[in-house]
Amino acid sequence: MELKKTPLFNEYEKLGAKVIDFGGWALPVQFTSIMGEHEAVRTNAGLFDVSHMGEVLVNGDGAEAYINHLVTNDVSVLEEGQAQYTAMCYEDGGTVDDLLVYKKADDEWMLVINAANIAKDVAWLKQHILGDVTVTNVSDETALLAVQGPKAERILQKLTDTDLSAIGPFRFAENVTVGGVDDVLVSRTGYTGEDGFELYMPAKSAAALWQRLAEEDITLCGLGARDTLRLEARLPLYGQELSAKISPLEAGIGFAVKTAKQTPFLGQDALQQQKETGLERKTVGIEMIDRGIPRTGYQILSELGEPIGFVTSGTHSPTLKKPIGLAIVNADFAGVGTKFFVEIRQKQAEAVVVSAPFYKRERTK
Incomplete structure (x- = not known):
């Protein structure tokens, strides 16, 4: 192709x-x-x-209510000229996509979606149309x-x-x-x-x-x-930190999940349940103690050799000059300072959970 x-x-x-x-x-x-x-x-x-990113226009008197029904954040708080980071979820809490919502006017909005998800997202948006809205893919x-x-x-x-x-x-x-x-x-x-x-x-x-x-x-x-x-900067990538099998809460973007907002939204019940019962797994920042770079998909093992998660993203940090990564692990192993092993080329390399983001810029204003 x-x-x-x-x-x-x-x-x-x-x-x-x-x-x-x-x-x-x-x-x-x-x-x-x-x-x-x-x-x-x-x-x-x-x-x-x-x-390559996708852009979708949503127009009509019912645009705000429609978008708020689809996303985890609360777009009703937006003013014209303001954007918001959010996610769309399946009913089970898995992530359809993470996206930006732009409020251009009361009846005119733009959604910016991930390139690999354009066809899937547009179909999802059209499948769940509510009220007086039109959805136009202008990617x-x-x-x-x-x-x-x-x-x-x-x-x-x-x-x-x-x-x-x-x-x-x-x-x-x-x-x-x-x-x-x-x-x-x-x-x-x-x-x-x-x-x-x-x-x-x-x-x-x-x-x-x-x-x-x-x-x-x-x-x-x-x-x-x-x-x-x-x-x-610990910013998630769809398909790695977020997926149909990883919820926004598990991915660590709970700030974009407003389960108490007035508008019911897709996935709300599942996400509320995760909040109430506690997450079984969490996304954490890791640094390598032993040599090796944690790569996407590498298995993570406890000190007893039990599988407890996997690496979602990893690299050698150009700023920090050391190997870093993000991993989704059983919640019992998510505390800062916890040590475990990353399986790298059939060898076990020790790693430790650290605070993330790994890098924060100095803010001058």
Whole structure:
């Protein structure tokens, strides 16, 4: 099957990026080096193409109630121009997807969903339509660039007359002109643990804005650095920390689960039950004591050799200079300081539970 391509695929080719198959998409894993790109985002700024992400518009008088019925967080608290992180769940509490919800107006909303889940999510959304709403998948017509890092605002501000300092975290502005490109939605969100912006625009405008941004003091970044950055910041990845078999509570994003909100939502009873009876397993941060890198799927064993969980994500942290990971384990083994073994290439390597996120940026405002 031919891989899907974003509007910027030709830019990757011109730049000689290393392109891989990522969930059916041809995407750059790196332009120069993962380590260098990671460091650039932590110290300066990086530019990512994330146009593979999905965008869905929800319109109509019943849009808010409909979305609130589908998601775990409470969108009724949102103001126009505000975004919120949330999840959609199955009735048993398993996760359909994690997503961002944007309130553009009382009757106009945008959902941003994971690329590998676009078809599944859109079918789920349409299957559960309530009231006077229309659901429109605009993923193919929409491109998304991310400018991330401590100097993101300074760099991006050169390209727009809109005051970016007025856009707070999880806020956005619409119809912004950036680098000569009109009709950009500028959102102060990201997936790196750093300050930064995500820029939504018509797909036909993406190459022009990418080229203009690349002229600035910014590093082009691929999926490799995006993954190491989000892992250091303990941000979950669907298919690893979250899945149909892992609930938002088990994944550690309970802040986005409002079981007491007035609107009943799919999965509410199961999630409420998990809260009341206590979780049987939890997602924890781990560091390796012995040599080896914990990789997705590696089994975790107690000191008695019993299987107690598995690694969901792992890497050698470019910032901390040591192997780290996230793992879902039996709740009895989730306390900070608990030691167990990760099975790496048929050998048992000792690891310890540590506080996560592993990295927190210094906040200047």
